[in-house]
Amino acid sequence: KQEVTQIPAALSVPEGENLVLNCSFTDSAIYNLQWFRQDPGKGLTSLLLIQSSQREQTSGRLNASLDKSSGRSTLYIAASQPGDSATYLCAVSSGGSYIPTFGRGTSLIVHP
């Protein structure tokens, strides 16, 4: 059974810092990995999707990398802004199932 762990659970940083959020998974036979953003009390917004054959994906100030062999993904946020404050979740589709399995997320606060 796939298990997804996200570290750290919470992070508070001053504006302008570059950040790294970590996601690890136990079953490396994945189809893909998605990073989501969740604002308080809201649903999930997809940020980046990395296919199993890819090493990284970029969107604006966000860069996600994937190392299947070690069961890890990182989300890099450049030049953080207060508007980046949210919870970031990673989800993995793996094995014989296309169903995303989620981590508990990293709660990020960027203060001015």
Next chain:
Amino acid sequence: DAMVIQNPRYQVTQFGKPVTLSCSQTLNHNVMYWYQQKSSQAPKLLFHYYDKDFNNEADTPDNFQSRRPNTSFCFLDIRSPGLGDAAMYLCATSTPRGINTEAFFGQGTRLTVV
């Protein structure tokens, strides 16, 4: 334009009173999912449909049921809500299995049980 739409955004129900949450999609995706997310926890899969095939997770309480009358709509029925069922309920869709499967989520329904 919203592609996965959940209604209502906020639902307050009485203890033990049946409640229905709805989800619709404009993506024509085969797969629809319902997740339950409690505070500071990972979304937990309740069940999913692959077309009309219903798949229930082993630990989903019997109190939870689902209906998918057509491709576009899916409903979550809670027959007798308890205080422990208060949570965010997330609906998602995806294309058939494969490496290009990407999940799209709605804005969620926040359920409060009083």
